[in-house]
Amino acid sequence: MLQYPELPLGSPLIDAELPDPRGGRYRLSQFQEPLLAVVFMCNHCPYVKGSIGELVALAEKYRGKVAFVGLNANDYEKYPEDAPEKMVAFAEERGIFFPYLLDETQEVAKAYRALRTPEVFLFDERRLLRYHGRVSDNPKDPSQAQSHDLEAAIGALLQGKDPPLAEAPAIGCTIKWKPGNEPEVRIG
Secondary structure, three states: OEEOOOOOOOOEOOOOEEEOOOOOEEEHHHOOOOEEEEEEOOOOOHHHHHHHHHHHHHHHHOOOOEEEEEEEOOOOOOOHHHOHHHHHHHHHHHOOOOOEEEOOOOHHHHHHOOOEEOEEEEEOOOOEEEEEEOOOOOOOOHHHOOOOHHHHHHHHHHOOOOOOOOEEOOOOEEOOOOOOOOOOOEEO
């Protein structure tokens, strides 16, 4: 079986400075909210399209308590719908008010060992990884979800508790790697 090692729970925030296609730049460590949700996402994936409403609602509900940052690492030459200018349009159409940044080199996605879109890495006030995985158990249709794992993790952490489920496998499209940039997997 092919395996790609996940970023272990308790790992510190992997900091990076990335561009916003609107012209700004953001550093992941700059956010001061108690929690930080780093979300690997893109424009074309049906799982992201299904989950984005829930992500925006959570970002609004927990404004000032949880900073959300979207990262697009997809190869937009092969997937032009994920191009920077389309990221701006996607954010406007979907009401995304949090930073939606471009990981053009794919180095950040590789450092986080991200594989899917959407895939969430939730860090606590000490910027240690406390939750990793999916938004819900039905990202294409959140109205049919039985388990809203990201919201449960946020709620627990804000109450000083451990998330009820610290790891929930991300459900979504694979990150579209540039040729030769695919993560190394091991047989195990």
